[in-house]
Every structure is written in C-alpha cells, then in structure tokens.
Amino acid sequence: MAEENGEVAKATKPTIITVFNQKGGVGKTTTSVNLAVCLAALGKRTVLVDLDSQSNATTNVGVTPPISTGAYQLVTGKVPFEDCLRKTPFENLRLVGGSDELAWADIELALQPECQAVLTRALEKIPDTVDVVVIDCPPAPGVVSVNALVAADMVVMPVMPSPHALDGLHKAWWNVNRVRSSYNHDLHSIYILLTMTEESELTNRLSEDIIAEFGHRVMPVLVPRDNVVIEAAARDLPVVSMAPQSPPARAYLRLAELLLNRASHMGGEATGTNRDLGAEKLAVWAAENEGRRSNLAIPEPGEMPDPGWTEAPELAEAALGRDAGWKIGAGIGLVLLGAVLGFAAASAWFAFPPT
Ligand SMILES: Nc1ncnc2c1ncn2[C@@H]1O[C@H](COP(=O)(O)OP(=O)(O)OP(=O)(O)O)[C@@H](O)[C@H]1O
Numbered sequence: 492m493a494e495e496n497g498e499v500a501k502a503t504k505p506t507i508i509t510v511f512n513q514k515g516g517v518g519k520t521t522t523s524v525n526l527a528v529c530l531a532a533l534g535k536r537t538v539l540v541d542l543d544s545q546s547n548a549t550t551n552v553g554v555t556p557p558i559s560t561g562a563y564q565l566v567t568g569k570v571p572f573e574d575c576l577r578k579t580p581f582e583n584l585r586l587v588g589g590s591d592e593l594a595w596a597d598i599e600l601a602l603q604p605e606c607q608a609v610l611t612r613a614l615e616k617i618p619d620t621v622d623v624v625v626i627d628c629p630p631a632p633g634v635v636s637v638n639a640l641v642a643a644d645m646v647v648m649p650v651m652p653s654p655h656a657l658d659g660l661h662k663a664w665w666n667v668n669r670v671r672s673s674y675n676h677d678l679h680s681i682y683i684l685l686t687m688t689e690e691s692e693l694t695n696r697l698s699e700d701i702i703a704e705f706g707h708r709v710m711p712v713l714v715p716r717d718n719v720v721i722e723a724a725a726r727d728l729p730v731v732s733m734a735p736q737s738p739p740a741r742a743y744l745r746l747a748e749l750l751l752n753r754a755s756h757m758g759g760e761a762t763g764t765n766r767d768l769g770a771e772k773l774a775v776w777a778a779e780n781e782g783r784r785s786n787l788a789i790p791e792p793g794e795m796p797d798p799g800w801t802e803a804p805e806l807a808e809a810a811l812g813r814d815a816g817w818k819i820g821a822g823i824g825l826v827l828l829g830a831v832l833g834f835a836a837a838s839a840w841f842a843f844p845p846t
C-alpha cells in the first residue's frame with residue numbers, strides 16, 4: 492500500500508458510473524460530459540468513455556476526432572485501457588474517445604465468447620491513477636450498452652419528463668435489471684435523473700408520476716431545460732465550464748457531489764471545501780473558455796464561401812435518373828438523324844442511279 496502524507500492510502504478500485512437510457516435524446520451525453528467535468532473539478536481523477544459512434548461526448552470536451560485508438564478498441568478488447576487514454580483541456584479529466592467504428596462494435600462483440608464482459612475485463616486493468624470512470628452509452632440496448640452496464644458500479648438514467656417517458660423508463664429499467672440479475676449482482680446503485688425539466692403543470696405531473704413509482708431512485712436534483720446547454724454544446728464546451736453559474740451547471744455540480752457521497756469507495760465524502768474548490772475550478776475553466784467561438788456570425792448569402800461541390804449536382808441528377816432522360820433524348824435524335832440521312836441517300840440513288 493502506498494503511504495501519502497503520513498497516512499496509509501487505501502488501494503481502491505475506481506468507480507464506474509454508466510449513463511444509460513435506451514431512449515434517444517434524453518440527455519445522456521450532456522449528463523456524462525458535465526458529470527465527468529464536475530467530478531474532475533472536485534478533484535477526482537476522472538476518465539470519460541464515449542461509447543457512442545456519434546462521438547458527441549468526445550467533441551463536447553473539446554477533443555477533435557478522428558480517434559484512432561479509443562472506445563472502439565477498448566470495448567472490443569483490442570487495446571489495453573491505458574493506451575486508449577487521451578488528454579482533455581480539463582485538469583484531472585482524460586478521455587477514451589468515440590469513433591465511427593463503434594457502430595460495428597455490437598456485431599463484433601456478439602462473435603466473442605462472454606461478449607457481455609469484454610469491457611469489464613478491460614476495466615479490471617485500470618491503473619490506480621484513476622478514481623472514477625464515466626461511460627456515455629449509445630441510445631440502444633445492444634451488446635455495447637450491455638457491456639457498459641455489466642461493468643458498472645452505478646447507473647445514472649437520464650429521463651426527460653415527456654408523455655412517453657414512463658413507458659421508456661420501464662423498458663430501460665427492465666433492461667438494467669435484467670443485466671443486474673444475470674451478470675452484475677452487485678449493481679444496486681441505479682438512479683434516475685430528471686433532465687430538461689420545465690416549469691409547467693404537465694412536466695410537474697409527469698415528474699410526480701416518475702417519483703411516485705421510483706421513489707428514492709430519483710436523484711433529488713432536477714436539470715432544467717435551458718438554451719445555455721445547447722449554446723455550450725454548439726461551442727464544443729460542457730455547460731459547467733462555459734456558464735458554471737447557470738441553473739443546469741449548478742444541477743450537474745450537485746449531482747456530482749451527491750454521487751460522490753453515495754459512492755463511499757470513491758474516496759470519501761464531498762465536503763464543503765471540496766464543493767468550493769469544485770466551483771472555483773469551474774469558474775477558472777469558464778474564464779479560460781470565454782470567447783471561444785463566441786463571435787460566430789452567419790454571413791450574408793453573397794458572402795457565403797463556395798463549398799466546391801462542382802460534382803454534386805451531376806451526382807444528384809444521376810441519382811434522380813435525370814441524365815437517363817437526356818440519354819434517351821439523344822438516342823432518339825441520333826435514330827431520327829440516321830433515318831433522314833438514309834432517306835436522302837436512297838432518294839439520290841433512285842434520282843441518279845449509278846451507270
Ligand atoms: N438541460 C438542457 N436544456 C436544454 N437542452 C438540453 C439540455 N440537456 C440536453 N439538451 C440538448 O438536448 C439534446 C439531446 O441531448 P443529449 O445529446 O445529451 O442526449 P442523448 O441522450 O445523449 O442523445 P442520443 O440518444 O442521441 O445519444 C442536445 O441537443 C442537447 O444539447
């Protein structure tokens with residue numbers, strides 16, 4: 492055991508937090524990214540794993556694809572964890588980035604023995620320089636998502652209160668529990684996070700229905716719908732580092748603190764000092780990011796750059812079969828021309844027969 496500041500440091504396994512809901516567009520990526528940045532700001536050595544081929548989590552923390560060695564290689568067991576890590580602009584936060592190849596990982600994994608536990612095996616070799624891993628799942632209950640759930644110590648399920656939310660939540664809940672009972676018996680920390688909440692009677696009623704059914708599983712924090720989240724995503728920034736005082740950013744910092752408190756083996760409670768340090772760190776990152784792509788202006792049509800798509804209209808026409816019409820027209824023209832020339836030649840033959 493290592494000795495730090497005179498105290499014997501506990502060798503702890505990093506905590507794996509999987510952010511999952513098979514329903515699309517409910518805030519999984521936004522939650523993964525902002526949670527990971529907040530955990531890093533709170534001093535936890537964090538790794539964000541982007542398991543979605545859309546790679547939105549990757550770009551959202553300011554890393555530009557392509558990723559040659561990342562989540563695809565990790566989840567299919569091709570490359571060890573440490574070789575998949577990349578730096579991010581945020582202290583304490585590293586990334587295992589997403590790539591297009593992840594779209595094929597489900598099929599490739601399905602061909603492997605014990606295909607549900609490939610990621611678990613890869614994460615067993617995490618070095619002790621990592622405290623917490625946050626995994627962003629794709630919007631599907633495929634083999635990749637199952638791997639992320641089998642490896643999880645905690646699951647956070649973002650749910651957007653909408654008319655079909657409860658239905659979707661039942662399905663996702665059933666899948667998580669199926670994984671728990673079949674492969675991950677120690678998975679008890681399964682939480683629901685209400686995202687994109689609005690001040691409306693309908694949202695309140697839908698949220699109340701979810702709370703009535705799932706009780707303490709619903710995190711006591713709401714992430715409100717706020718355009719600042721979309722603005723931050725458009726600038727490839729987590730909202731917590733662009734606008735740390737905004738209501739969604741404060742909600743994500745609170746979520747990180749609550750999860751830290753619930754995961755005792757993640758290195759103790761988030762004390763008041765930690766919280767202040769976290770907020771301070773986020774404010775520093777916000778100052779560093781100020782102005783990043785903020786002067787974006789849409790040019791007038793005349794000032795628009797030439798996209799250089801010279802071949803595109805021809806390709807489009809070919810796809811629509813318009814060039815086939817042109818070819819048929821030209822063919823008919825040639826046949827008619829041939830007929831006229833033939834008729835002229837025959838007339839000349841009869842008028843002036845060769846002697
Ligand atoms: N609190 C919020 N307020 C406003 N917009 C939000 C909020 N949270 C997320 N969004 C926006 O909603 C959209 C969907 O969010 P996000 O990409 O996080 O969902 P997802 O579940 O990861 O989607 P997918 O299933 O496609 O991976 C994004 O455009 C995001 O910027």
Ligand SMILES: [Mg+2]
Pocket residue numbers: 519520521543547628629
């Ligand atoms: Mg996503």
